Amino acid sequence: MIALEPIGVVRSEIGEGQPMPPLGVPAVVEIFPRFLDGLHRIQKHSHIWVLAWLDSAERDLLQVKPRGLKEAGDEGLHGVFAVRSPARPNPVGLTATRVLEIERLSIHVERLDFRDGTPVVDVKPYFVSRDMIFAASNVQIGKPLTPEAAREALVLQAVHFHGELCDDLDRAVNVMVRFREEVLRWTDPAGWAVTVPADRPCLADAFMGMLRVSPGRRNLVFGTPGKISFQQGADRYTYDI
Ligand SMILES: [Zn+2]
Structure with missing residues (x-):
């Protein structure tokens, strides 16, 4: 038997039973007073991992169809260890978020996908040296439910x-x-290279974030002013910018 003692609680405008936007909302992690000393020098980190205990999640499911995706039928079915669904044998929620402000026992964060009252079991710093794996990749889990949700996720990346x-x-x-x-009808964008204008470095950064392309891997190329193009083999699609 493993005993977990909550070290705090989530304060959020989204309460029990209310729908949570996929990327979460601004929230406060309230640490219980007896754990105050554990926050010493947490200001050194711009981002933290918040681990929560998702009390009301189902614990006897091993395969789920993730919410917020279009996939119906068997295509949407994933093992719980292959998705971030709250349903799992030990319902630990894990979310990285930016710290906005720390007031004694209250850590104000940019966004959390945990509802009001969710017990927090741990807080850890997000280490850029260990946690950020730029060359990591995921095959898309499913098609997004709406273009707006997809846009929001792309802005974040x-x-x-x-x-x-x-x-x-x-x-x-x-x-x-x-x-x-x-062009892709929301299928997986892996394997596409992108060409951005050489005189617009912010565009290059945007695609490095959204597509994980890079000049070193030769799937981010600098080209002519005013055009963004995507290419894979002989296929090429160009947009004016
Ligand atoms: Zn910029």
């Missing part, structure tokens, strides 16, 4: 790389949404 949302980042996201919708 671009901002995670670039550090802020600027005009060219926003333009790059719009082109990516069009390409994925019109």
Whole structure:
């Protein structure tokens, strides 16, 4: 038997039974007073991992169809260890988030996908040296339910790389949404290379974040002004920017 003692609780505008946006909402992690000393020097880190205990999750399922995806039928079925679904034998939730402010026992964070009152079992720093694996890849779990949800996820990935949302980042996201919708029909974008104008470095950062392409792997190429193009083999799709 393993005993876990909560070290705090999530405070969120999303309560029990309310729908949670896939990427979460701003929230506060309230640490219980007896754990105050454990927060010493946490200000050294811009981002933290929050581990929560998802009390109400089902614990006897080993395969699920993740929420928020279009896949129906067997195609949507995944083992619980292959997805982030709350349903799993030990319902530990794990989310990385940016710290906005720390007030004594309250850690204000940019977004968390845990509902109000969720017990927190641990907080750890997000280490860029160990946790950020830029060359990691995932095969898409399923098609997003709406283009808006997909756009929001792409903005987040671009901002995670670039550090802020600027005009060219926003333009790059719009082109990516069009390409994925019109050409890929929201199938997996792996294997596509992208060419961006050499004079617009923010566009390059956006695609490095959204597609994990890089000049070193030769799937991010610098080209002519005013054009973004995607290429795979003989296929090429070009957008004006
Ligand atoms: Zn920029």
